[in-house]
Amino acid sequence: MAKLSVNIGSLSLKNPVLTASGTFGYGEEFTPFIDLNRLGGYIIKGTTLEHREGNPYPRMVETPSGMLNAVGLQNKGVDYFINNIYPRIKEYDSELIVNVSGAKVEDYVETARRLSSLDKVNAIEVNISCPNVKEGGMAFGTTTKGAAEVTKAIRSVYPKTLIVKLSPNVTSIADIAKAAEAEGADSVSLINTIMGMSIDVERRRPHLSTITGGLSGPAVRPVAVRMVWQVAKAVKIPVIGLGGIMNGRDAIEFMLAGATAVEIGTANFIDPAVTMKVIDYMEDYCSRHGINDINEIIGEI
Amino acid sequence: MAKLSVNIGSLSLKNPVLTASGTFGYGEEFTPFIDLNRLGGYIIKGTTLEHREGNPYPRMVETPSGMLNAVGLQNKGVDYFINNIYPRIKEYDSELIVNVSGAKVEDYVETARRLSSLDKVNAIEVNISCPNVKEGGMAFGTTTKGAAEVTKAIRSVYPKTLIVKLSPNVTSIADIAKAAEAEGADSVSLINTIMGMSIDVERRRPHLSTITGGLSGPAVRPVAVRMVWQVAKAVKIPVIGLGGIMNGRDAIEFMLAGATAVEIGTANFIDPAVTMKVIDYMEDYCSRHGINDINEIIGEI
Amino acid sequence: MYSRLTLAPADGSKLPEILPGQFVQVAAETPGVFLRRPISINDVDYDKNTIDLLIRKAGTGTAALLSLKENDTVNILLPLGNGFSTTAEPASRLMLIGGGVGVAPLLYLGRKLKETGHCVEFLLGARSGADILEMEQFEEVGRVHISTEDGSLGEKGLVTQHSALNENIDNIYCCGPAPMMKAVAHIAKERNIECEVSLENMMACGLGACLCCVENTVKGNVCVCTEGPVFNINLLNW
């Protein structure tokens, strides 16, 4: 059997398959369908310093081969996570990665600092790219200066693996990636959702309470693969690829484009067992192609 | 029956339905399926100063609810167009708009200058956003400076209606639109294709000869609607909306978001008679909603 | 257009225990549909190992489900969400109020309540008599009252104006269009009747993972798919 394990910063993942933040709850929701222990890792909901109620309903609309969401980082805050959720989910034999968001640099820093004390959390993914919150969020992700600033500040308090999650809503994502790399990010993950909008033409009003939202699903995959390819060529740190992965073929596509690991997002809604199928496919693909170590194919294009 | 006519610069279109450049040939290809005279206008193939062979085959791959293309502006050059094609297609009772591309500012200017002499061409659409050519093309469309430079130079030689077609591959499309407006563009059209990529995982090579290509089709529609909405709020000139319009509902969606007219692109490949159905839908929609003049709904959101 | 689908596990496995008010997430594999569609469980037959769904054609997804033919298979997740409470006091007067296709979960609920010794009544509302669904099935379970807006069946008017609501009622269980549920909730609050409603918020995952389906409640935004779809009206900000 081929070696599927890959390294991201100081993490050694048993396979390249992670779950995307905001699409996999806290992992627990999926235990009726999958064995969480088989995952390379699971990235949980966007966590902020304080409790957030998120945006008003409606928060979702289906689009061709995708969906728009405007959840807006609803979560109970980092302390609630540490005290109430973490104890419940920390025992899985899979890397638990917390996705961190904030409105101000200080919020990111303080959230990261508090998370750094958790034994079973060896990495955080910093979301500088959420299009669904008014202040901060995407603003940091759309300029090299913003990305550098957040990365640098978090790096100074967070000694474990630091993944910076990039926004696709930019002219040159490679430049943003390089800025994060320069300030000490151990890895970058991309893409977050693409800002989109949908209108109910009969009622003549937007489908989402926030007018615009974030587009995800297979519709965005060609854009995501292109960006992963561009970023992988521009940085030396490992790249985590995501955006519209629906099956094993799609996951391999990202790895050929340069991703060391992948995240599965919206696909979890269509098939809650999709992650297991992706891992199975990877094993099968490697054996069909005579690949001994999946690292061989990373960035082959 | 509702009034469907709209104005773009000095053009008065009998209805808001145009065809998107590169997806409608020279119009002639569609006469077995539609009455060209019913169209608001038809925008023909990207035309350059010199003959261009375009990119090597393969140039196309299907994606979820869309396609990537890498045609690369294959055309016989502006003089061939003027002498051989224009005489054949100029007699339709519908606005004939030529899409103009170039690698250098001077090429755009010279192409526009030559086209300005054609009686039946009352507008050009300047493509500063083609992701499929190495030099120029998208480069102009991704900075306010580039967009301003091209617009200004063409404006100085082209007195008729000047539409600037914008690239979606940018952080702030509203800023690019404002730059074009400031230099005298009569209208902006958006979006051109989003840069994407697709890999054949069995052969482990890209599907396109150029590796990356331009994504079009309904997959991109939510992004296009969002950008039209942003641009329509930022500029005073009329906005032409396109990207993934497959039917009348989609066309109305763009108008509610702020488009004065729409272009139908990839949908022509799926249903060569789609443009007629969109016009019919608009009439029906207006009567169902008690709208006397379609201009009433433009930018309602 | 409405239709009832009867489904059995394709692999012959035994159905899990299903609570009245729970729903399924069904994949409508047809062009233009991406997400699963949430549909209430209308009835369960453990002997035959089948569930029934009652589907109204709302768009492309439901149209595809309605065009399924005998022996076709569909991919389905079940059972999801929390059901109605079935712990009313003995000898209470229970009124199950449904509007349109919202009657769907009330049939199985009625059966379950009957099994636990309750006497149930149904109040079904629709635009006209032709839109009243599954009346015979409901009549097997309890007394059926009908309201139609055009008066073509039962009393003319909205369910909230039906005379069956004039007498004492202890518990209301309601599912239907939001305006109807709100009107019913209003009456229930005024008259201090225990009342549960089943919401139909837009869902992506149906599993509590995406936070798309939230309802703003007295506890803040909560997921309808996991904390609902059935809510006691005291929890809602209606």
Added chain:
Amino acid sequence: MYSRLTLAPADGSKLPEILPGQFVQVAAETPGVFLRRPISINDVDYDKNTIDLLIRKAGTGTAALLSLKENDTVNILLPLGNGFSTTAEPASRLMLIGGGVGVAPLLYLGRKLKETGHCVEFLLGARSGADILEMEQFEEVGRVHISTEDGSLGEKGLVTQHSALNENIDNIYCCGPAPMMKAVAHIAKERNIECEVSLENMMACGLGACLCCVENTVKGNVCVCTEGPVFNINLLNW
């Protein structure tokens, strides 16, 4: 997996004149398929007002077409492209060479050539005998030679090695996998045989509007959908 579809205009209209080698663009309305799929016209029956398509399952789109049932309707554009030339000199020896599902357009071509008084021969190649398609139909039209790679039917080897090619041939008409067509074109060039091949470039529109399907020829890039799919090999840069 191969299968033949027989289609008649759903509105009862009369088929237009169809040239051998022309193709259709068919909409495979199934999830995951966006563009139409180009398929050669395998046969035409003007009396019955039907066309036949011979389809090989290549992926999702063709799979959906193969699962169509009697009386289903499909959306189709036809006839598209330019056909084979049917103006060979009288008494020429004509060889119609097909590989795999590439035999599709040769049946109608053979019939048409026979109608104009030509004597046609077919040379069909495939991996094994089971993959040789429509042999009986071809035998109605002319003499059939077979090559199979495993030797299970006809001569063992590639079509280009078949003994039927040893004697004098005036015209070759070829459709099949690109490597086979290239090998055939090579032989034709060497021996100065008139040769036409039918290309299967990836298409989006099929109408000459998108310029996606180009083949690099001696005249530069030309659209296979409108200037082809059939090309004289002298035009190709092979």
